Amino acid sequence: MINKHCISIGIAVSIIFFIIAAAYYPGGSQNDLQWEGYNLRHNYLCHLFNEKALNGALNMPTRLWAILGMFVLCSTIAVFFHRFSTKISVPTAAKTIKYCGISSMIFAFLVSTPYHDLMTTISSVLALIAIFYMTVFIFKSKLTFFKLLSIGCIAILYLNNYIYYSQQFLAYLPVLQKISFVLVFILILSLDYFTEKEDFQEKT
Secondary structure, X not given: OHHHHHHHHHHHHHHHHHHHHHHHOXXXXXXXXXXXXXXXXXXXXXXXXXXXXXXXXXXXXXXXXXXXXXXXXXXXXXXXXXXXXXXXXXXXXXXXXXXXXXXXHHHHHHHHOOOHHHHHHHHHHHHHHHHHHHHHHHHHOOOHHHHHHHHHHHHHHHHHHHHHHHOOOHHHHHHHHHHHHHHHHHHHHHHHHHOOHHHHOOOO
C-alpha cells in the first residue's frame, strides 16, 4: 500500500514542509524588500533557501524546513523517474529517462546551496531530456489526455527557462514557477496512477 502511494505521499509531505517554511519566512520579495512574510506572487521558492531573507533578517528556521522539503520532493520525483522507466520497453530510452531524471533531481536538490544558478541549469537540462523522452512514448500511445498534459508541461518549463535566462518578464516568473510545479505534479501523479507498461509497448 505504501509503495503504491509513495509518490503522492512524498509530494504531499514536501508541500507541507514548504508551507511551514513559507510561514516562517521573515519577509522581502523581488517587488518589495520590506514586505512582511512570504508573497506567493513575488517570492521564488529559492528565497526560502537563503541564509538571509531579502529584508536582511536571518532566514532560520525557514531554510531548514525548505531544505527538508526539497530533499523529500527530489527523492520522490527520483523514485517516479525510476518507476516510470520500468514501463518503457526500449532499453536505451528507459535508461535515459531513469538516469537523466534521477540525476536532475540530485542537482535540483543542490539549488539550496550557494551554487544555485549552476545547479538550476544542469537540473533543468537533464529534466527536460527525461521529460522529452517520456513525451515521445506518450505520443506513441493512445493516451490523449497525457499527450496534452505533457506538451503543456514542456511548454511551461521552456517558458520558465526563457524568462529566467533572458531576464525578461521576471515579474511573472514567481507565479509561473508555482504553476509549473502544479502541472508537473499532475503529470507525475497521473502517469504513476493511471498508466501501465502495456500503454507504452512498441508496436511491431
